């Protein structure tokens with residue numbers, strides 16, 4: 001089964017151009033970045049030629065590309081109902097905070113590059129870059145507060161060593177603050193969606209521009225799942241546990 005939406009053929013071959021591969025499946029740009037293969041200006045080279053220029057094994061690369069594209073997107077059904085609050089917090093940090101920490105710098109750099117090169121054609125790209133920078137900055141601070149304050153409080157509460165005597169008072173206070181910040185994040189994601197007309201590239205968009213929109217779309221999807229797990233699962237369960245302890 002092929003998971004890249006725009007792929008019109010079964011598998012990539014050594015004769016496919018690097019640019020064509022990224023245009024069909026933008027997430028594969030990560031592999032080219034890792035190998036140092038230029039998929040934007042050097043996009044006209046065939047995969048075989050591009051690998052030869054970099055001195056890497058083309059057969060191994062085409063195999064990797066085809067395996068990666070066939071992997072399903074991480075549909076995170078995950079068994080939250082069977083997780084302790086501590087396990088759930090650890091899962092969120094590992095899965096979603098880890099994802100953002102690796103992806104946000106890449107997103108910022110790509111937004112900067114696209115605004116610099118194409119902002120003259122579409123000034124909204126400067127705004128996209130600005131919103132991305134602000135969002136990234138706020139998310140780094142937000143994750144730090146969860147990892148250093150709220151999640152440890154939840155862990156202490158679950159182990160029976162925390163509760164209303166904590167310096168933050170009831171756990172409802174930091175949760176309320178995190179939910180407020182989530183609302184702010186949701187607003188930024190909506191703004192980015194509007195500025196990019198639903199993450200849809202214009203006809204003239206280069207591959208870097210397409211990668212930016214693809215990354216924005218993936219970050220949005222992951223953040224929606226991330227915030228859902230916190231707002232709708234972790235936080236209510238933590239409040240319920242604290243309430244039980246107070247009875």
Ligand SMILES: [Fe+2]
Pocket residue numbers: 092096097143146226230
């Ligand atoms: Fe989080």
Ligand SMILES: [Fe+2]
Pocket residue numbers: 142146178182227230
């Ligand atoms: Fe959060």
